[in-house]
Amino acid sequence: MDLVFDNVVQRFGTRTVLDGVSFSVASGERIALVGPSGAGKTTIFRLMYGAFAPTSGRVVVDGTEPGIVRGHALRALRSKIAVVFQSHGLVDQLSAGANVIAGTLGRRSTWDSVRAVLRPHADELADARAALAHVGLGDRLHDRVFDFSGGQRQRVAVARAIAQRASLVLADEPAASLDPQLGADIVGLLLRDATERNATLICTLHQRELTSGFDRVIEARDGGVVEHAPRFDI
């Protein structure tokens, strides 16, 4: 899935977070998005899945503008986007398996959503178990996420993104709450998954040593973006 940012300006009240950001990502590219906190990385993500429309400029994802379309078109686009949130975005009270299945709600009606989370079919559970096995949590399918550590929650969120088989994977600091080795493993897993399925992957990172496997590095800075070759020195 390809996407284009064309001179995007984003203001919240009087605060300007993005001031004329332009870049494009081709289908199947793997991009590391770096930059200091508050540089607008998360805002860029939110624009991609259409949380709001940009103040000015255009965001085009897969030929549609996520901030402009609504209804079925917006749902259809979002169901092809997997997001790993920095705060994980997990439902604490549900099991790890149910949280993984919750990644597939974009393809389901409201009724089927509730059914799939509360009473999943055997094949849906098997898919969830396989995704959790990728992140080393295959034996925790039925455990409530509430009791998980920060690192385990992070891995469940990554498993959810993998299980969604999305054409665009957005991961917000997927290695932030993990120890260095596990962080590298998880980023490697996301890279491998994207490469196998020819999906586009965009990862925000603050550890520069993790950017080496990516095709390009985009740095958000002072309201704009700068492009680098992988593994540059910040």
Added chain:
Amino acid sequence: MSADAVAYVRDAVLQTLGITSSALVIALLLGTPIALLIAQGKRLGRIVQAGTTIVRAIPDLVLAIVFVVALGLGPGAAIFALGLHYAAVIGKMFADVAGSVRREPAEALRASGATSAAALLIGLIPAAWPGLVGFGVYAFESILRASVIVGVVGAGGVGALLVQQLNLADYRGFTVSVIVLALMVTAIEWCGTYLRLHASPRIVLTALLVVAVGGVVALAVTPDPPWRMLATAPEHLRDYFAGAAPAWTSDMGQLAGAGIVQTIGIAVIGTIVGGILALPLALLSAWPVARGWMRGTGWRPFSWPLEVGSRALLTATRSIPPLALALVGIITIGVGPVAGAFALTLHTAGVLGKLLAESFDVADRHPAEALVASGATGAAATLIALVAAAMGAMVAHILYRFEWNVRAATTLGMVGAGGLGQAIFNSQQMLFYHQLSSYVLMAIGLVLIIDWLGERVRARFRLERLEI
């Protein structure tokens, strides 16, 4: 409406406001030292704490009926009954607040030689202030509702007017009074919300002064100021203590048994049916919350009238006191427990709907946003992520509402809506004071047992403790 009718309503409103203000002042004056005693955690404090638990278990209307019997008819009985009941409530709540703030600042001041009063004022009160104001406002709102209720047993105010209008079959006047009452409750709730959000000491203390002085002035201009009862009180007290020892007569067994079963039945039906009505309204009010500040897939102009409409319906339902609802039930359905269940069902739907909607409002909305980001429908995100996140608070609210409904079911009986309250009311009307005392003890026992069971359930499921 005639000029006379307007004057009646005006006097009743003034009397209710006067009763509320005076009871709040008494409750604060008595409750604050009680809270300090409890917070110190010494032996005397523990004894006082046990006392407040028992006083809180007496439904306010039952306390009012005892005071009406002991002091005579009029607002004085209401002021003392509510002042005493809410002194116990404030003692408990303020002690909880004091227990929840950090003690180190006060201890540091004590360690460097400050007096204990100075350490309290400078080290503890500032940290506890928002909590104290929040609970103080809550107490004021509760006393206002209760002061309407106690009017029914002859303690004056809007409650007395409601019963009078009903007895005279003046349904138009009754409707006007209920609307005035609902507006009054809503206005006080708005003021309370403002104070909670802008809790600067100067504003709060000014408001308290206005309430205290305004209360006395309001009572002074009404035809039956409470200080009149001072002349007749000693005689009433003598009569009461002469015949008030609890006694058991053979005809009481069946009455009491039926009363207890009815009271619990009214509370159970009110909680379950009210909860079933409350949930969809709460979900409708919370719908946009699931989306957070994200653009959803629904059409915004379609969802906001639903949200505003359901919130307005909840506000309207809960601003009518259950007692007024019970009176409406008695007019339309007839005397008996069905009227009581009707009243508690509607009131529970309003209160529980608001509490559940608030549970959704404060629940973590990130999981719901994450689901919407991957294309889930707004409804699916609400049902899966928000309801799950709010589940613990929801169960705790429903449990507390059941305990509250048991108390309310006891009091509703006094206007003829069945249950133990009806037995209490009948024995007061017939001046059987010894029976009255026995029934009151039974009501206290029932409430204490239900509260104890509720505590057990909470401990078993490790639920949050939300209020008193």
